[in-house]
Amino acid sequence: MKSLPLFLVVLFLAACVPPAPIAPPSANATLSSFSFASPAVNGEIDQGAGTVHVEVPAGTDVTTLVAVFTATGTVAVGGVAQVSGETANDFSSPVEYRASATDGSCTSYTVSVVKGAPPSAEKALTSFAMTQPAAAGAVDQETHAIHVTMPHGTDLTSLVAVFATTGIRVTVDDTEQQSGITVNDFTEARAYVVYAADGSSCAYTVVVDTAPGTDKTLTSFGLLAPACAGLIDEEARIIRVRAPDGTDLSSLVAVFSATGAHVSVLGREQTSGVTANDFRAPLDYVVTAEDGSQVSYTVRVSAGVPLLINEMDVDQVGTDNAEYVELYAAGDVDLAGIALVLINGGVTPGAEYARIDLGHLGTLAAGAYLVIAGPNVAVPANAMKVTPAGWESSNRIQNGPNDALMVFDTIGDRIIDTVTYAGVLHRALIAGHAAELDATEGSAGAPADSNTLVGSIGRSPNATDTGRNNADFKFNPALTPGGPN
Ligand SMILES: [Ca+2]
Numbered sequence: 001m002k003s004l005p006l007f008l009v010v011l012f013l014a015a016c017v018p019p020a021p022i023a024p025p026s027a028n029a030t031l032s033s034f035s036f037a038s039p040a041v042n043g044e045i046d047q048g049a050g051t052v053h054v055e056v057p058a059g060t061d062v063t064t065l066v067a068v069f070t071a072t073g074t075v076a077v078g079g080v081a082q083v084s085g086e087t088a089n090d091f092s093s094p095v096e097y098r099a100s101a102t103d104g105s106c107t108s109y110t111v112s113v114v115k116g117a118p119p120s121a122e123k124a125l126t127s128f129a130m131t132q133p134a135a136a137g138a139v140d141q142e143t144h145a146i147h148v149t150m151p152h153g154t155d156l157t158s159l160v161a162v163f164a165t166t167g168i169r170v171t172v173d174d175t176e177q178q179s180g181i182t183v184n185d186f187t188e189a190r191a192y193v194v195y196a197a198d199g200s201s202c203a204y205t206v207v208v209d210t211a212p213g214t215d216k217t218l219t220s221f222g223l224l225a226p227a228c229a230g231l232i233d234e235e236a237r238i239i240r241v242r243a244p245d246g247t248d249l250s251s252l253v254a255v256f257s258a259t260g261a262h263v264s265v266l267g268r269e270q271t272s273g274v275t276a277n278d279f280r281a282p283l284d285y286v287v288t289a290e291d292g293s294q295v296s297y298t299v300r301v302s303a304g305v306p307l308l309i310n311e312m313d314v315d316q317v318g319t320d321n322a323e324y325v326e327l328y329a330a331g332d333v334d335l336a337g338i339a340l341v342l343i344n345g346g347v348t349p350g351a352e353y354a355r356i357d358l359g360h361l362g363t364l365a366a367g368a369y370l371v372i373a374g375p376n377v378a379v380p381a382n383a384m385k386v387t388p389a390g391w392e393s394s395n396r397i398q399n400g401p402n403d404a405l406m407v408f409d410t411i412g413d414r415i416i417d418t419v420t421y422a423g424v425l426h427r428a429l430i431a432g433h434a435a436e437l438d439a440t441e442g443s444a445g446a447p448a449d450s451n452t453l454v455g456s457i458g459r460s461p462n463a464t465d466t467g468r469n470n471a472d473f474k475f476n477p478a479l480t481p482g483g484p485n
């Protein structure tokens, strides 16, 4: 500058010094494009303001950048003629490009080069969850550990994760992951590697497990010896087992199956087919689920059911419209699964023709009477009476010969008591029991009822049971439904 004539200095100051040129920019001296080839970026020219803004990537060396430009007129920087694509300049601070026309007019541009933001180092997995079934994951950003607990029983071999990340890509075993799409096997821990824009990476360890099970059901229960199946009332959680008469209940082994983790009785672990228990009183079998929750089943084992067919009026003078069967509880009786079965002895083998289920009646206390009868039969107030559907009609019970009444235990699958009257019936078939049954206790049946005399067939003395129908039952003229014979 020192060597420039004064008038040129004045001209320069007047025409080309930003920010506000005194003279308007020359239309004949214009910079119309400005870019760098390396790095390849375009500048933004503001003709009004006389500025060029160029952003280069972070890390770019701006001290020797070569501009590629188009201009009308000649272009100089600090008096040095510029050749597009050849002349390098130091853009550490704004550089003045001056375009000059042959008419002496000129336009000055301030070229500012700024560096872009450095590439991000962000590489966090900010959320992680499973779909189908849905389960949220817990992400620990300090340890880079992710834990997901799936519902019990979930197959971990092919699960799809949905995740969010601040990185630019995520891989598992070098496989690019797409949130909500990529399937992975989570039976083992998986490393999710998140890459940041700056090339750095971070591995998150994803551990997936399943919730402990809540199942806790005794699905079958019976005795090993004598072999007998129990009946599970799942709603009441009562299991009834009826062993044969005379079975010693003090040490029996149960055979059972259960869901859940384990089964215990009085705190003692039970092994099906192995562990013996004293069943003389009801026992609580406690089933514990994997999650620690428990349910308890009360197991009631009985040896024989103390229920007798005590009296029957199967035939009346004239129309049979007041028939009845009287049952007597010689001890406490749980009627669950017990039925009165009526058997026709007129065919061979004898065949069931009617059945009255008694299970819904609950229990009978020792000494109680239960009368199955139609509306014409009255019983004492302390006796129980049940009228099966259809028993308001006459002729519900066959008169013989060789017909039988049987009290059958469908749980223990055996006869509790049976009486054949007016003959014998050693072969009979009833529903739900494949083998033929002997419907007569002893070698001869109870006597026949009469259709000319009022009376019934009853145990005499009352509740006598020697196991012989002909010895235990007599024809009695007194009708005593619901009371002692
Ligand atoms: Ca009859």
Ligand SMILES: [Ca+2]
Binding pocket: 313, 314, 315, 316, 317, 449, 450, 453, 454, 455, 456, 457
């Ligand atoms: Ca009679």
Ligand SMILES: [Ca+2]
Binding pocket: 310, 311, 326, 458, 479, 480, 481, 482, 483, 484, 485
């Ligand atoms: Ca009676």
